[in-house]
Amino acid sequence: VKDELDTSEILEFFFANNISVCVPKVVENTLQFYKIKSNHDLVSAPFGLLEPNVTEMIPVQKIDMMIVPLSSYDSKNHRTGYGKGYYDSVLMNCGNRIGVAFQEQEVDQIDVEPHDVTLDEIISA
Numbered sequence: 001v002k003d004e005l006d007t008s009e010i011l012e013f014f015f016a017n018n019i020s021v022c023v024p025k026v027v028e029n030t031l032q033f034y035k036i037k038s039n040h041d042l043v044s045a046p047f048g049l050l051e052p053n054v055t056e057m058i059p060v061q062k063i064d065m066m067i068v069p070l071s072s073y074d075s076k077n078h079r080t081g082y083g084k085g086y087y088d089s090v091l092m093n094c095g096n097r098i099g100v101a102f103q104e105q106e107v108d109q110i111d112v113e114p115h116d117v118t119l120d121e122i123i124s125a
Contacts, residue, residue, distance in 0.1 A: 024086070069100070
């Protein structure tokens, strides 16, 4: 997505250091995560996204760290996404939750709703 920080270098670092990588795919309005071994395991999807073309699904509870896209964030590590709630439904069940964003995406305050999950950290560039 054009407004999101490009994570391809992060993925390349993980691949080069033999760190397992799982990426999401929307299946029946839920996020499912699939293990990939390289960027070659990704194919073009609607809305300019890439999605896995592999079949090894990983339960979200087994994911130690999730790097999360966002559209805005605040100093309390609250985030807004793109309105579908896909990530909120899985963030409560995974390990460390790390947001990646551009500094320009920081806002003064985000109104938090009961279903919103606060991130553990946000890294901005």
